[in-house]
Amino acid sequence: MIRRRNIVALSAVALATGAAFAQSDTVKIGVILPLTGQQASTGRQIDAAIKLWVAQNGKKAGGKTVEVIVKDDGSIPDATRRLAQELVVNDKVVALAGFGITPSAMAVAPIATQSKTPMVVMAAATSAITEASPYVVRTSFTLPQAAVALAEWSNKNNIKKVVSLVADYGPGFDAEKYFTDRVTLNGGQVLDKLRTPLRAPDFAPVLQKVRDAKPDALFVFLPSGQGAAFMKQFAERGLDKAGIRLIATGDVTDDDQLNDMGDVALGVVNSHHYSAAHPGPVNKKFVDAFQAANKFRPNFMAMGGYDGMRVIYKALDASKGAGGDALLAGMKGQIFESPRGPVYIDAQTRDIVHDMYIRKVERKDGQLWNIEFDAVKAMKDPGKAK
Amino acid sequence: MLTLLFDGIAYGMLLFVLSLGLAVTMGLMNFINLAHGAFAMAGGYVLVVLMQRAGWPFLACLPAAFIVCALIGALLERTLYRPMYGKPHLDQVLFSIGLTFMAVAAVDYVMGSSQVNVQTPEWLRGRFEFGSGALTLGMGAYRLFIVAICVALALGLQAILSGTRFGSRLRAAVDDPRVAAGLGIPVNRVFLLTFAFGSGLAGLGGALGVDILGLDPSFPFKFMVYFLIVCAVGGTSSITGPLVAALVLGIADVFGKYYVPKLGGFIVYVLMIAILLWRPQGLFSREGGK
Numbered sequence: 156m157i158r159r160r161n162i163v164a165l166s167a168v169a170l171a172t173g174a175a176f177a178q179s180d181t182v183k184i185g186v187i188l189p190l191t192g193q194q195a196s197t198g199r200q201i202d203a204a205i206k207l208w209v210a211q212n213g214k215k216a217g218g219k220t221v222e223v224i225v226k227d228d229g230s231i232p233d234a235t236r237r238l239a240q241e242l243v244v245n246d247k248v249v250a251l252a253g254f255g256i257t258p259s260a261m262a263v264a265p266i267a268t269q270s271k272t273p274m275v276v277m278a279a280a281t282s283a284i285t286e287a288s289p290y291v292v293r294t295s296f297t298l299p300q301a302a303v304a305l306a307e308w309s310n311k312n313n314i315k316k317v318v319s320l321v322a323d324y325g326p327g328f329d330a331e332k333y334f335t336d337r338v339t340l341n342g343g344q345v346l347d348k349l350r351t352p353l354r355a356p357d358f359a360p361v362l363q364k365v366r367d368a369k370p371d372a373l374f375v376f377l378p379s380g381q382g383a384a385f386m387k388q389f390a391e392r393g394l395d396k397a398g399i400r401l402i403a404t405g406d407v408t409d410d411d412q413l414n415d416m417g418d419v420a421l422g423v424v425n426s427h428h429y430s431a432a433h434p435g436p437v438n439k440k441f442v443d444a445f446q447a448a449n450k451f452r453p454n455f456m457a458m459g460g461y462d463g464m465r466v467i468y469k470a471l472d473a474s475k476g477a478g479g480d481a482l483l484a485g486m487k488g489q490i491f492e493s494p495r496g497p498v499y500i501d502a503q504t505r506d507i508v509h510d511m512y513i514r515k516v517e518r519k520d521g522q523l524w525n526i527e528f529d530a531v532k533a534m535k536d537p538g539k540a541k
Numbered sequence: 542m543l544t545l546l547f548d549g550i551a552y553g554m555l556l557f558v559l560s561l562g563l564a565v566t567m568g569l570m571n572f573i574n575l576a577h578g579a580f581a582m583a584g585g586y587v588l589v590v591l592m593q594r595a596g597w598p599f600l601a602c603l604p605a606a607f608i609v610c611a612l613i614g615a616l617l618e619r620t621l622y623r624p625m626y627g628k629p630h631l632d633q634v635l636f637s638i639g640l641t642f643m644a645v646a647a648v649d650y651v652m653g654s655s656q657v658n659v660q661t662p663e664w665l666r667g668r669f670e671f672g673s674g675a676l677t678l679g680m681g682a683y684r685l686f687i688v689a690i691c692v693a694l695a696l697g698l699q700a701i702l703s704g705t706r707f708g709s710r711l712r713a714a715v716d717d718p719r720v721a722a723g724l725g726i727p728v729n730r731v732f733l734l735t736f737a738f739g740s741g742l743a744g745l746g747g748a749l750g751v752d753i754l755g756l757d758p759s760f761p762f763k764f765m766v767y768f769l770i771v772c773a774v775g776g777t778s779s780i781t782g783p784l785v786a787a788l789v790l791g792i793a794d795v796f797g798k799y800y801v802p803k804l805g806g807f808i809v810y811v812l813m814i815a816i817l818l819w820r821p822q823g824l825f826s827r828e829g830g831k
């Protein structure tokens with residue numbers, strides 16, 4: 156522990172002196188992503204989005220040349236922490252970015268605090284991350300936003316009795332808590348709260364339980380990747396025919412995989428902040444450029460990465476290339492038109508404020524898309540409203 | 542109730558096919574092959590590649606998965622595994638777990654690390670419902686299909702092992718390779734065939750399981766524990782042991798997750814501990830067996 160402190164303290168000193176005498180022409184941004192392992196699709200999406208941003212906006216920001224260093228942590232928090240230290244101490248980055256999963260972001264937060272390096276969270280979505288350090292800025296979304304928006308929608312659409320089903324880990328608890336609390340607050344009834352192991356091999360028992368409970372709707376949060384298998388078993392077990400609606404956070408109908416899920420995904424109502432099918436010229440330009448450069452469609456992860464780069468670039472412009480508190484100040488309070496819609500970085504919480512869309516999976520031009528049909532405008536993170 | 546029972550049986554049957562190859566190599570050949578899950582994963586990916594990229598029908602992919610995995614198994618047996626037979630168990634375990642890591646990394650590199658999906662044919666997506674109330678029996682067509690295949694396999698294997706010349710040669714070769722060789726039994730070839738067959742079964746199980754268990758490169762590690770539990774609980778000296786063990790585990794898992802979701806996947810382990818305390822040799826091992 157003492158050694159670790161020393162390293163961080165050293166890094167802070169190194170950074171301070173570095174900033175003092177080495178007013179060089181280059182600023183570095185350290186991006187840590189899971190490019191291998193279970194969450195590799197997250198890293199691939201964000202990496203592609205960052206490259207796209209740089210290709211579109213050049214390498215100049217705040218009068219300096221921006222150099223992006225991408226590192227792979229394989230979703231292992233210890234590795235994230237080590238890489239963050241290396242980036243701060245050796246590479247003297249002005250900002251850290253990326254972070255595929257919540258534990259990774261949490262592991263880096265103390266380093267950000269002690270070295271006064273702003274860290275832009277582009278993916279991880281547990282509400283508490285921005286409270287872990289005053290230098291955390293988030294450009295992805297928070298799960299409570301998605302859960303509460305969906306709870307509001309279901310209340311207005313005659314869904315009285317629900318069962319919730321979440322993956323048994325941090326973000327799952329967030330989703331369960333905020334969804335069921337809001338449903339109860341609105342006078343609805345939560346029949347059961349089910350959790351399934353993160354590595355759930357088979358959904359048969361929980362789905363049977365849902366079927367026997369006969370709710371109006373089943374609320375689901377699963378990490379992206381399990382969605383397809385889940386929806387298939389949902390239909391196979393005849394839950395749709397038993398009159399149970401499937402509502403979910405947008406992770407389940409992830410744009411990255413939606414097309415391979417097949418017809419079982421059709422009609423699933425879900426809530427999220429970004430759909431590749433979001434109408435409007437800004438998003439069309441983004442999606443076209445993204446697909447021209449990659450073989451896949453951008454998903455919400457890519458959106459977080461793209462907006463994260465925007466936030467860093469504009470903050471560098473504002474701070475004239477300086478790092479530390481000046482850069483952080485430049486990030487706070489940014490208001491801009493993102494491909495996902497209007498976005499605002501709340502200066503108090505450093506968390507993102509954006510529209511939460513209610514979407515339905517539909518087939519359009521032979522492909523499956525999340526089509527938006529309702530929205531909660533300018534939604535703050537409900538997790539912070541205490 | 543009955544629906545749950547059926548789901549448990551289907552899940553157990555799947556575990557049985559997946560673990561059977563391991564039981565065969567461990568029990569009959571006295572070789573601990575932790576890379577068994579890697580063969581199952583290979584079978585799954587054969588199915589996915591053939592169905593999605595080459596457009597093969599589902600039913601043709603299943604035998605293909607079996608054959609490809611059996612061939613890989615035969616090749617590896619001849620080149621890598623055979624020198625390991627005489628080695629201590631620790632060496633075997635280290636060797637095969639290393640092989641598993643290599644397989645996982647290779648598949649990750651070639652196929653990508655995300656979950657893959659397959660579209661089962663229309664006729665396997667249906668569902669049959671009988672009865673009402675507590676006695677409702679709902680059966681997914683796909684699970685029914687799995688149960689049918691597995692029952693056929695179990696019966697067939699039992700018949701081969703106990704009834705045919707190959708079966709008796711295999712048992713002889715296992716009991717005492719030297720004497721068996723002296724009697725003119727081609728021990729090496731018997732082992733080669735057995736290993737290839739076990740690997741093929743794993744491949745078939747993996748292919749059948751894609752739709753229910755999902756498939757990604759970490760598959761061998763996710764399910765290694767389950768395979769080992771089946772072999773430990775069932776004993777490895779017969780087909781019946783792993784079959785009963787797999788069924789008990791499958792049913793207990795499904796019922797546990799339904800009635801005591803808080804305990805969730807833990808039920809399986811409790812059951813394993815209880816059974817092993819009661820019968821440390823496994824449910825169906827021969828008295829005083831190896």
